Amino acid sequence: MSAADVSALQRPNDRLRRRRVVNRGMELLAWLAGALGVAILGVVVWSVAKRGASELNLDLLTKAPVPFAIGNVKQGLANAFVGSLVLVGLATAMALPFGILVAIYVNEFAPRAVRNGVGLVLDVLNGVPGIVVGIFVFGLVVVSHGQSAYAGAIALAVLMLPLVARATIEVLALVPNTLREASLALGVPRWRTTLGIVLPQTVGGIVTGTMLAVARVAGETAPLLFTCSLAGTSIDSNPGHALQTIPVAIFELSESADPADHARAWAAALVLLLFILFSSLTARWLAARSRRKLGRAT
Amino acid sequence: MSTLDATGEAARRPFPGRRVRTGDVLLQGVAGLAALGAVVLLGLIAYKIVDGARLSLSTFGLGFLTHVGWDPVHSRFGAGGFLFGTAVTSIGALLLATPLALGIALFLTELAPRWIRGPVTALVETLAAIPSVVIGLWGILVLGPVLHDHVMPALHSTLGFIPLFGPSTTGSTIFTAILVLTIMILPIVSSISRELFVGVPPELKEAALGLGTTRWEMVRGVVLPYTRGGVAAAMILGLGRAVGEAIAVAQVSGAFNNGISWNLFSSGNTLAAQIALEYQSAETNLDVSSLFYLGLILLVFSLVVNLLARVVVRRGARRQGVLAR
Structure with a gap:
C-alpha cells in the first residue's frame, strides 16, 4: 500500500469532501446548462422582436415590394x-x-x-x-x-x-x-x-x-x-x-x-x-x- | 356463380353467412394504397435524385467526392471542400451541443424544482420550432458581428497557437455556422435525453443513493450507463439534422470558400448550403447534375443516420432488457 493510500484511509473526510465538491460542481454546471438553454431562446426571440417590432406596420402586410425603389417608397411584403x-x-x-x-x-x-x-x-x-x-x-x-x-x-x-x-x-x-x-x-x-x-x-x-x-x-x-x-x-x-x-x-x-x-x-x-x-x-x-x-x- | 365457387368462398370466410362488405374492401384498399404511396414516394425520391445526378456520376465518378473546388467556368465540380465543411461544422456543433443538452436534461430530471420543469421543457423545445431562416438571419446580423468584434479576436489572441483559431476577417465563418447549428440541434438532443432520463427506473437510482453515492455519482453510475444507447441515437439524429441544414448555414458561413481551411474563423461551405446557394446560378446540365450529386450524398447520409439510430436504440433496449432481468 502506498503512502498516499494510507493517508487517504486515515483521512476519510478529505475524500468525502472532494466527492461533495465534485457533486456540487456538476450540479452547478447542470443549472447553468438549463439557464443557458432558456437564455438562447430568449436572446433569439428578443432580437427578432426588438428589430422587427419597429418595422412592423400595416404597409408591410398590405403593400407589395417595389423593385429598384428610389427614395422613401412605402414597401411591403x-x-x-x-x-x-x-x-x-x-x-x-x-x-x-x-x-x-x-x-x-x-x-x-x-x-x-x-x-x-x-x-x-x-x-x-x-x-x-x-x-x-x-x-x-x-x-x-x-x-x-x-x-x-x-x-x-x-x-x-x-x-x-x-x-x-x-x-x-x-x-x-x-x-x-x-x-x-x-x-x-x-x-x-x-x-x-x-x-x-x-x-x-x-x-x-x-x-x-x-x-x-x-x-x-x-x-x-x-x-x-x-x-x-x-x-x-x-x-x-x-x-x-x-x-x-x-x-x-x-x-x-x-x-x-x-x-x-x-x-x-x-x-x-x-x-x-x-x-x-x-x-x-x-x-x-x-x-x-x-x-x-x-x-x-x- | 356456381355452387362450387360459393362453397369455396364460404369456407374462406370466418363466419358463414357474413357478407363481404364493399365498404370494408374499399376503405382497406384506399388506405392500403395511401400507405403504398408513402413507400413509393420514398423510392421515387431516391430514383429522381440518382436520375438527376446521373450525368455528374458518369462524368466525375467517385472522384467527385475527393475533388476540391466548384468551377462552373471549366465545368469541374467536386464535393471535397463541402464534405470537409460539413464534417467540421456538424461535428463541431455536436461536440458543443451534446454536453449542454445532457446538462439541460439532467437539470430537468434531477435538479429543477417541480414547478420549473414544465415551463423550461416547453421553452427549450420551442427553440426547435424557430425556423432555420430566422436563426440564420439572427446569426448573420447579430451573432456574426458580435463574434467578429469580441469573441474571435479574444480566442485568437489567447489560443492563436492552435491553427483552429486563426485570424478572423468577417463575422460569417465556419465558427458562426457551428454555433448556429449547435442552437438548432440542442433541443433535439436535449428533449430525447430528457425522455430517456425520465425512463430510468427509480429503484435503480434509489439503490445507488442508498449506497451513499452523491447525486453526480448516481448519474454517472446509473443514469448515463442505463441510457447510453438512447443518448447515442439522439446524438446521431442531431448529427443528421446538422448535416442536412442548408439555409442557416448558407446565411452565416460566408460560403464563397469552396476549399479546405482548418481556420474556424474563415469562411466555409457545406453540402446542403452549397445546393441552396446555387439555386439561381446553376445553368449548364452538368452544373445542375452536380447539385443532384451533392443531394445524393445527403440522401444516402440521412438514410444511414436513420437506420444507425434505429440499430443503436434496439441494441440499447436489448441490453436494458438483460439488465432488468
Missing part, C-alpha cells in the same frame, strides 16, 4: 404573405388526407410486419433534408413544368406527410379497443366503425398534429428555393405561378447589403415567428388536454 398562405394551404390539402389514410391503414388494417415497415419509411421520409426534397421536386415537376406554387406545395407536402401520419398513428393507438369491439359486436361494418367511431375520437389529435406540421413547414425555405422562388413582386394568388413566400423573402433580404432590406427581413421574421409560436403553443396545449381526456376514457 404582402405578396409573400399571400404566397405563403396559398402554399401552406395547398400543402395541407395534399398531406392531410394522405397522412390520415396512411395512419388508418397502419393502425387499423396492417399486419405487424407491414406496420413496422411503413413506420420505418415514415421515419426515413422525416429525416430526408428539406433541400433534398427541394431538388427532388425540382427533378419531378420543375424541370418539365417550371416553377409554380403547386411545385412548392408538393415539396412542403412531402415534409408534412410523415408528421401528419405519425401524429395520427399516435392518437389512433390511444383509442381504446373496447370501442372498436363494441361497435363491431353490434354488427357495424369495419369501415363504418373506423370512420364513424374510431376516427372522430382522434379529431383533436389530428388537428394538433396538423397545426404542428403547418407551423413546421410555414418556416421552411430549403424546399422552396428550387421549386417556388423565382417570383414576381406583384400580389398574386394563382398557384400556377411561382409565388413569393415569407421564408424565401427573409432569406433573400438577409443576403442583401441594404439595411432597409434587413429591416423588412426582421419584420417578416417577427410575423413568421409569432405565427409559429402561437400555433405550436396552442397545439401543445390542445394535445395535453385531449390526451388527458383520452386517458380518462380508458
Whole structure:
C-alpha cells in the first residue's frame, strides 16, 4: 500500500469532501446548462422582436415590394404573405388526407410486419433534408413544368406527410379497443366503425398534429428555393405561378447589403415567428388536454 | 356463380353467412394504397435524385467526392471542400451541443424544482420550432458581428497557437455556422435525453443513493450507463439534422470558400448550403447534375443516420432488457 493510500484511509473526510465538491460542481454546471438553454431562446426571440417590432406596420402586410425603389417608397411584403398562405394551404390539402389514410391503414388494417415497415419509411421520409426534397421536386415537376406554387406545395407536402401520419398513428393507438369491439359486436361494418367511431375520437389529435406540421413547414425555405422562388413582386394568388413566400423573402433580404432590406427581413421574421409560436403553443396545449381526456376514457 | 365457387368462398370466410362488405374492401384498399404511396414516394425520391445526378456520376465518378473546388467556368465540380465543411461544422456543433443538452436534461430530471420543469421543457423545445431562416438571419446580423468584434479576436489572441483559431476577417465563418447549428440541434438532443432520463427506473437510482453515492455519482453510475444507447441515437439524429441544414448555414458561413481551411474563423461551405446557394446560378446540365450529386450524398447520409439510430436504440433496449432481468 502506498503512502498516499494510507493517508487517504486515515483521512476519510478529505475524500468525502472532494466527492461533495465534485457533486456540487456538476450540479452547478447542470443549472447553468438549463439557464443557458432558456437564455438562447430568449436572446433569439428578443432580437427578432426588438428589430422587427419597429418595422412592423400595416404597409408591410398590405403593400407589395417595389423593385429598384428610389427614395422613401412605402414597401411591403404582402405578396409573400399571400404566397405563403396559398402554399401552406395547398400543402395541407395534399398531406392531410394522405397522412390520415396512411395512419388508418397502419393502425387499423396492417399486419405487424407491414406496420413496422411503413413506420420505418415514415421515419426515413422525416429525416430526408428539406433541400433534398427541394431538388427532388425540382427533378419531378420543375424541370418539365417550371416553377409554380403547386411545385412548392408538393415539396412542403412531402415534409408534412410523415408528421401528419405519425401524429395520427399516435392518437389512433390511444383509442381504446373496447370501442372498436363494441361497435363491431353490434354488427357495424369495419369501415363504418373506423370512420364513424374510431376516427372522430382522434379529431383533436389530428388537428394538433396538423397545426404542428403547418407551423413546421410555414418556416421552411430549403424546399422552396428550387421549386417556388423565382417570383414576381406583384400580389398574386394563382398557384400556377411561382409565388413569393415569407421564408424565401427573409432569406433573400438577409443576403442583401441594404439595411432597409434587413429591416423588412426582421419584420417578416417577427410575423413568421409569432405565427409559429402561437400555433405550436396552442397545439401543445390542445394535445395535453385531449390526451388527458383520452386517458380518462380508458 | 356456381355452387362450387360459393362453397369455396364460404369456407374462406370466418363466419358463414357474413357478407363481404364493399365498404370494408374499399376503405382497406384506399388506405392500403395511401400507405403504398408513402413507400413509393420514398423510392421515387431516391430514383429522381440518382436520375438527376446521373450525368455528374458518369462524368466525375467517385472522384467527385475527393475533388476540391466548384468551377462552373471549366465545368469541374467536386464535393471535397463541402464534405470537409460539413464534417467540421456538424461535428463541431455536436461536440458543443451534446454536453449542454445532457446538462439541460439532467437539470430537468434531477435538479429543477417541480414547478420549473414544465415551463423550461416547453421553452427549450420551442427553440426547435424557430425556423432555420430566422436563426440564420439572427446569426448573420447579430451573432456574426458580435463574434467578429469580441469573441474571435479574444480566442485568437489567447489560443492563436492552435491553427483552429486563426485570424478572423468577417463575422460569417465556419465558427458562426457551428454555433448556429449547435442552437438548432440542442433541443433535439436535449428533449430525447430528457425522455430517456425520465425512463430510468427509480429503484435503480434509489439503490445507488442508498449506497451513499452523491447525486453526480448516481448519474454517472446509473443514469448515463442505463441510457447510453438512447443518448447515442439522439446524438446521431442531431448529427443528421446538422448535416442536412442548408439555409442557416448558407446565411452565416460566408460560403464563397469552396476549399479546405482548418481556420474556424474563415469562411466555409457545406453540402446542403452549397445546393441552396446555387439555386439561381446553376445553368449548364452538368452544373445542375452536380447539385443532384451533392443531394445524393445527403440522401444516402440521412438514410444511414436513420437506420444507425434505429440499430443503436434496439441494441440499447436489448441490453436494458438483460439488465432488468
